[in-house]
Amino acid sequence: MKQNGTLLNILPTDEMIEHMGEDHSMSSLETPLRKDAFAMEDSEKIDLIEKHFRHIMEIMGLDLTDDSLNGTPRRVAKMYIEEVFSGLNPINKPSVTLFENRYKYNQMLVEKDITVFSNCEHHFVPIYGKAHVAYISSGKVIGLSKLNRIVDFYSKRPQVQERLTMQIANELKQALSTEDVAVVIDAQHMCVHSRGIKDTGSSTITSAYSGKFENEDTRNEFLRYLNL
Ligand SMILES: Nc1nc2c(ncn2[C@@H]2O[C@H](COP(=O)(O)OP(=O)(O)OP(=O)(O)O)[C@@H](O)[C@H]2O)c(=O)[nH]1
Numbered sequence: 001m002k003q004n005g006t007l008l009n010i011l012p013t014d015e016m017i018e019h020m021g022e023d024h025s026m027s028s029l030e031t032p033l034r035k036d037a038f039a040m041e042d043s044e045k046i047d048l049i050e051k052h053f054r055h056i057m058e059i060m061g062l063d064l065t066d067d068s069l070n071g072t073p074r075r076v077a078k079m080y081i082e083e084v085f086s087g088l089n090p091i092n093k094p095s096v097t098l099f100e101n102r103y104k105y106n107q108m109l110v111e112k113d114i115t116v117f118s119n120c121e122h123h124f125v126p127i128y129g130k131a132h133v134a135y136i137s138s139g140k141v142i143g144l145s146k147l148n149r150i151v152d153f154y155s156k157r158p159q160v161q162e163r164l165t166m167q168i169a170n171e172l173k174q175a176l177s178t179e180d181v182a183v184v185i186d187a188q189h190m191c192v193h194s195r196g197i198k199d200t201g202s203s204t205i206t207s208a209y210s211g212k213f214e215n216e217d218t219r220n221e222f223l224r225y226l227n228l
């Protein structure tokens with residue numbers, strides 16, 4: 001959590017850890033975390049990652065007295081904890097604003113082209129693309145930006161695209177008290193583009209449909225809006 005640009009060392013409460021958004025009855029949805037994942041404050045994690053990343057760079061033969069490289073271990077450590085993997089800490093989970101559906105809007109709501117910046121958990125290199133989400137209100141409506149924030153929170157973890165898709169869908173179902181949710185992610189994996197097979201032309205599409213979106217007509221309406 002940041003306040004005035006300073007990292008606050010607040011550990012998540014047991015309740016926050018319990019409610020990380022994952023459905024604990026479906027353990028395959030959960031990001032695999034150690035039992036002691038939250039025993040250490042973020043500032044301690046940053047200090048330790050800095051130390052170990054410095055060691056990794058030294059093993060690679062880099063001269064850490066160089067003024068361009070000297071700050072890199074700490075930059076990487078802060079980037080991991082405060083930015084690209086901040087979604088591992090439940091304290092950073094967005095609070096969701098819900099409103100009464102007073103106008104009785106009963107069609108699907110689609111938020112498309114939500115930017116996804118994540119990292120592949122196998123190689124720790126970027127995954128980037130777009131997420132498209134939809135839901136049909138069961139009585140509440142959600143602040144639009146919260147849909148983007150939910151996608152962003154779960155993206156900021158080491159991920160595989162399938163689990164990211166399911167975690168977003170699960171969070172929407174819980175937040176909106178409805179099964180009527182759809183999520184599509186279309187993303188490019190740097191582990192496929194920039195190394196290994198080096199196929200820069202491929203992308204990966206994953207989807208999660210539940211409730212009314214299992215109906216072909218409803219799903220096709222959603223997909224028509226996406227022009228997929
Ligand atoms: N299913 C799935 N696989 C992924 C995702 N991101 C990366 N991978 C794959 O994870 C696999 C890891 O396979 P390994 O054979 O252990 O790793 P590797 O030797 O680096 O594999 P190559 O990438 O083929 O060189 C690779 O095939 C990656 O393409 C993802 O989001 N979902």
Ligand SMILES: [Zn+2]
Pocket residue numbers: 120121122123124125189191192
């Ligand atoms: Zn990868």
